Amino acid sequence: MSDLAKEEGGRNRESLQHTIETYFPTLYRIAFLQMKNTADAEDIVQEVFFRYMKSGMEFESREHEKAWFIKVTLNCCRKLWRSPWVKRRVTLPEGEERAGDVCGETAESSYLKDEQSRELLQAVLELPDKYREVIHLFYYEELAVKEIAEILEKQESTVTSLLTRGRRILKRKLQEEYCFEEF
Amino acid sequence: MKNFRESYRKAVDAIPVPEFVMREAAGRKQKIGGFDGRGKRNVAAAAVAGGMFVICALGGVAATGYAKSIIRTDENGFQTIDMRNALTQGGTEEAAFDGAQAEAAEQSEEKQSENKRSEEVLCPLTEPDASLVGGWTLKEYQSLGEQEILTRLEAGEKRILFHQYDYSGTEGHAFAISYAGGVENERLYTTDQGFTYKLVDSVEGGEIHAAVAVGDYELILDFSGFGEEETEALLESMDLTVYL
Incomplete structure (x- = not known):
């Protein structure tokens, strides 16, 4: 409690x-x-x-x-x-299921403003589950590798490896437009 | 070069999070403005003795692996659809519900008319506690096909029509029920068992309609001659766990 x-x-x-x-x-x-x-x-x-x-x-x-x-x-x-x-x-045909649709965007103005966010989110959503988990916990929840390892009941080295591979996939999808801080 | 952490946080923060509300107060007056669309579903939480249920305002319970029904209201009545159809019919719930409404427009009169068929069936079935109304003066069951049972309960001038729909073994469904004159005043009622009904009033007055999805079943009850408190007490007395 x-x-x-x-x-x-x-x-x-x-x-x-x-x-x-x-x-x-x-x-x-x-x-x-x-x-x-x-x-x-x-x-x-x-x-x-x-x-x-x-x-x-x-x-x-x-x-x-x-x-x-x-x-x-x-x-x-x-x-x-x-x-x-x-x-x-x-599942919807490829190209029709988009992060924005799944997110339920309805206002056209917010869609246009957040196009970059939608593309980024789409790239993360397309990651395999094991990478998506660690990417979110590290970059959004700001948990340390040790904390992520405890939550996921994995070795720290495994978490580091998953973060590295997930980051590599994202870099490729996002055409090297983003810099990722080291961990 | 953009910073991934900052950009990712911004993107995730933009994801609409459902509004969280505690148990809806009965009698809250509001006109139905139509379904708000994704991102604005309400999650209603009700404190139960010895435990707490956080229930989606769509009348469902925790995921059991069943293609859960979505119940929505409009100015005519209730529409229901299973989640899988909501995803596959153009990828939007609006399109799915529009399709269901068109389909059900042909069926609504038939469903509301008196059906003279009567069969004996064995299936889970609950009903309101008769002692709350001093006993039923009439109790009648009708099987309307393989999936629907209509129960008619009368206590003098007061009446309850209880529609029970069984969607077990189906790949999906879409259904709508319309009430003459339309409906208004959409609200929620959560029972002590943790099930949440959607309630609406007939515009012409005199009737309260309630809908809930439980497991493979959908229940729609039409209360005629009952007040708000009486209706809630009757809903409270129904054991919906029989449908799980």
Whole structure:
């Protein structure tokens, strides 16, 4: 249980709401980037908070709490990947399923402004799952290699290798337009 | 050269995140403005004794691997479609729902008319607690094909029509139900079991309509002569876990 919940005398409605509001955007974005659609992302986040409620977990720190949520979210994504529903899902023809469409952009003006963002996001979405995970955790969540390794239950050297290969693929897709900081 | 971290953060921040709201207050008045499209679905959270459910405002529960139904309302009534059809029919839910509406326009009269067929069927079926209305004066079941069961419950002048649709074993579906005179005042109600109904009122008055998707089933209930609190109590008394 987070410190906030303890201070409030237990896992009451207000502390739960605070926890959900704190992590919902982060977990939704992780789930969305893994599953590439809003419905699955919503379901996964729902499942994660349900597990949180049932688990009665107590956390040593905010970092520990966040890492737990991210780990459970990624595990739920993997579980859904293996489900018959996802396996039978029909994909749109190549070129029609775009990051912008999946993101639900509706305003033409915002589409034009964020074309660069859409192309970048599309490139990341096209990465294999194992690269996409580490790229997001490193570049967006700003987790260290060690922290990513703990969440994904992999060796640090494996995480470094995945980051390197993911970055190489992105450089090729994005035509060397971006500089990537070292790790 | 652009910085990847900064650009990636900007791109991810641009992803629309659903609005999070706690349990919708009953009786909140608002006209239906049509479906807002992706990125603006509501996630309703309801505190339950001993646990908490975070429920999508579309009336579903946590993913079970089933092609989940999406229920939306418009000025006429309810439309439902499975998620897979929503993706494959032009890649947009709007196109999918438009198709469903055109298809169902032909079916709506038939579905709303009195169907004289009556068959005995075995399937999961729940109903509101009769003790809340002092017992049913009429209770009638009709099987309308392989997928639909219509239950008619009367308590004096008050009436409930309960449509139950079974989509198990189907590749997908699209369905719509329209109410004469149209509907308004869309709102949500989440039960203690954690299931969220979409509720609307008939424009002409006197009826409340509720819709929910549970597992392979969709339930649409038409309450005639019941007030808001009575309707909520009746919905609360229905055990929807039988459909999981």
